[in-house]
Amino acid sequence: MDMFVRKLDPTDATGAFDCGDAAMNEYFHRYAKKNQGHLFGVTYVCILPPSHLIGFYTIANTTIPRAGIPDELLRGLPKYQDLPAILLGRLAVDRRAQGKKIGELLISHCFDVCLQMTTICGARYVITDAYQSAGAFYEKYGFRRVQGSANPGTIKMFLDLKVVRAAIDLRGKEGIAH
Amino acid sequence: MKTSKFQADLASTDEITLNVLMKELEVRSKADFLAKALALMNWAVKERKRGNKIVSMDEQGEVIRELVTPELERVASDFELPSVSMTWTASEIESFAKLASEEQPKPTPQLVRAMNRRR
Numbered sequence: 001m002d003m004f005v006r007k008l009d010p011t012d013a014t015g016a017f018d019c020g021d022a023a024m025n026e027y028f029h030r031y032a033k034k035n036q037g038h039l040f041g042v043t044y045v046c047i048l049p050p051s052h053l054i055g056f057y058t059i060a061n062t063t064i065p066r067a068g069i070p071d072e073l074l075r076g077l078p079k080y081q082d083l084p085a086i087l088l089g090r091l092a093v094d095r096r097a098q099g100k101k102i103g104e105l106l107i108s109h110c111f112d113v114c115l116q117m118t119t120i121c122g123a124r125y126v127i128t129d130a131y132q133s134a135g136a137f138y139e140k141y142g143f144r145r146v147q148g149s150a151n152p153g154t155i156k157m158f159l160d161l162k163v164v165r166a167a168i169d170l171r172g173k174e175g176i177a178h
Numbered sequence: 179m180k181t182s183k184f185q186a187d188l189a190s191t192d193e194i195t196l197n198v199l200m201k202e203l204e205v206r207s208k209a210d211f212l213a214k215a216l217a218l219m220n221w222a223v224k225e226r227k228r229g230n231k232i233v234s235m236d237e238q239g240e241v242i243r244e245l246v247t248p249e250l251e252r253v254a255s256d257f258e259l260p261s262v263s264m265t266w267t268a269s270e271i272e273s274f275a276k277l278a279s280e281e282q283p284k285p286t287p288q289l290v291r292a293m294n295r296r297r
Contacts, residue, residue, distance in 0.1 A: 030251065064274060065266055073275040083278075087264065108292035125278070129264060140288040144277050148269025156270055160282045167285035167293040 003102070005109040008032055008043040008056065017053050019092035027090055028056055041089055044109060046102050054097035057106050059113065062087035062127060064158075085125040085158070086114045107141055111164045118161055126159045142167075226250045 008014075010033055017028050032043040035058065046055035063082035088110060093102045110126070117123055130138055135145060135155055142164075143157040188196065196211065205211045222232050222245070232245040266274075285293075 030246075034251075062264055065271060068268055068271045069275040070272075073272075073279045104288070104292045104295070108295060111293060127264065140286060141292060142283065142286045142289045144283075146270050146277065147273040148267050150265075150267050156264070156266075156274070158274060158278070160278070163282050163285050164289065164293060167289045170285060170290050 003046055003048045003054065003105070005044050005046050005105060008036060008045050010037070012045065012053060013051070014053060017056070018095055019098075020095045021092065024090060024092040027058075028092065032056065032058060041087075044106070044113070046093075046097075046106055048097070053094070055091075055093040055102045055106050057091040057110050058089040059110060060087045060089055061085075061121070061123070064125065064127065083125065084121075084123045085127045086117060086123045088126055088128040091128075103137060104141075111141075111161075114161055115164060115168075124161060126161060126164075128157050129154050130157055222250060223253050226253050 012033075014029050014032060018025055019028075028043075035041045036043055041058045041060035043056050043058040045053045048054045062085050064085050066078075066082045088107075091103065091106055091110070093106070114123065114126055126143075128138060128143065130143075132153060132155055135157065138157050138159075139145070141159070143159045146156040146158060149155050196208070199205075200208070200211050203211070203214075205214065225232060232250065234242045234245075236242055
């Protein structure tokens with residue numbers, strides 16, 4: 001059976017997941033369901049049937065502060081409010097499933113969810129605060145590095161959802177099977 | 179002090195544990211033992227509500243084990259939950275603004291592939 005992505009269920013057993021990063025593991029084992037219960041973030045999981053959880057990502061609404069951005073740098077963007085965005089808070093793949101493009105499956109699912117959200121509540125960017133070591137992964141999918149992080153271990157990155165929409169529009173033009 | 183009575187059915191293994199602990203701790207009555215156990219549980223719940231963890235440490239102060247139970251996690255303070263808000267430095271906002279105001283790059287081949295693999 002093919003793997004698939006769906007929303008984390010309260011009955012899912014998260015304890016066996018191990019992506020090799022203690023902080024990510026702890027978040028998934030202990031906080032993902034709780035976070036979801038409090039409506040602070042929604043976690044989606046990649047399932048290898050019958051019930052192995054081999055990857056996850058968590059998203060939430062966020063904003064990019066408008067204050068401090070010079071008007072001349074906001075061409076085409078609203079000047080009267082913070083910029084609505086979606087925070088890709090965490091994304092991780094179990095060590096036993098790494099190297100099998102599970103990350104790509106998760107991020108494409110995430111982008112689909114983000115695009116759906118843009119039709120409901122508005123959001124222009126996907127933002128993530130990635131580990132420096134994961135920066136290249138996100139760059140492959142078009143994320144751009146924001147300079148000036150106060151934390152040397154992580155880097156903020158963003159992707160304009162219009163670029164994601166354009167990627168879907170390119171499907172026929174580049175002869176991709178669907 | 180006003181007191182109340184109640185009965186409890188214990189599994190035989192729990193009864194053995196109870197008797198062993200009472201002997202080790204030199205607690206003379208089950209009521210006294212229950213009162214001490216209750217005080218201990220009450221303390222653990224209060225600590226978790228404050229966001230503190232219940233751990234055992236060795237003599238050097240190294241954490242040996244952390245006590246995690248579904249019941250205690252249910253009362254754990256919300257402020258321990260990871261925040262979903264982000265703080266931005268002034269440099270980051272400026273960098274973001276410069277990048278966002280530019281014409282965005284075309285979708286990467288990997289993005290095009292990713293967005294069409296499930297369609």
